[in-house]
Amino acid sequence: MPFVPVADLADIPEGRGLRICVEEVYIGLYHVNGQVFAMEDTCPHAGFPLSKGQLDGCVIICEAHGWPFDVRTGFDPENADGFPIPCFAVDVRGNTIHIDTGSRTNDPRHHSRKD
Numbered sequence: 001m002p003f004v005p006v007a008d009l010a011d012i013p014e015g016r017g018l019r020i021c022v023e024e025v026y027i028g029l030y031h032v033n034g035q036v037f038a039m040e041d042t043c044p045h046a047g048f049p050l051s052k053g054q055l056d057g058c059v060i061i062c063e064a065h066g067w068p069f070d071v072r073t074g075f076d077p078e079n080a081d082g083f084p085i086p087c088f089a090v091d092v093r094g095n096t097i098h099i100d101t102g103s104r105t106n107d108p109r110h111h112s113r114k115d
């Protein structure tokens with residue numbers, strides 16, 4: 001799947017995410033320490049848009065009930081056994097952010113729990 005342009009760097013608000021929709025999937029874009037990360041934008045707790053939360057370093061804190069997720073990995077940094085959020089490869093060309101939706105990681109359809 002090729003990378004597709006989705007937003008400009010300047011569109012991402014400071015300390016928060018930018019919610020976009022690509023191929024009917026809501027994705028949050030985050031700009032942290034000069035790098036851009038893309039993670040599905042639906043909180044697994046109750047579905048709130050994670051991009052509306054506040055970044056604490058690389059961790060976005062869900063505005064609804066405070067669940068944290070590392071935007072680099074999709075994992076809750078306090079619960080490594082939890083279900084991670086799907087993330088996507090990002091390529092920034094000039095000021096334009098591109099993502100590869102075919103690079104989806106942490107896909108829950110292919111996740112198996114350790115019991």
Ligand code: FES
Nearest residue numbers: 043045046062065
């Ligand atoms: S909806 Fe995100 S913590 Fe509840």
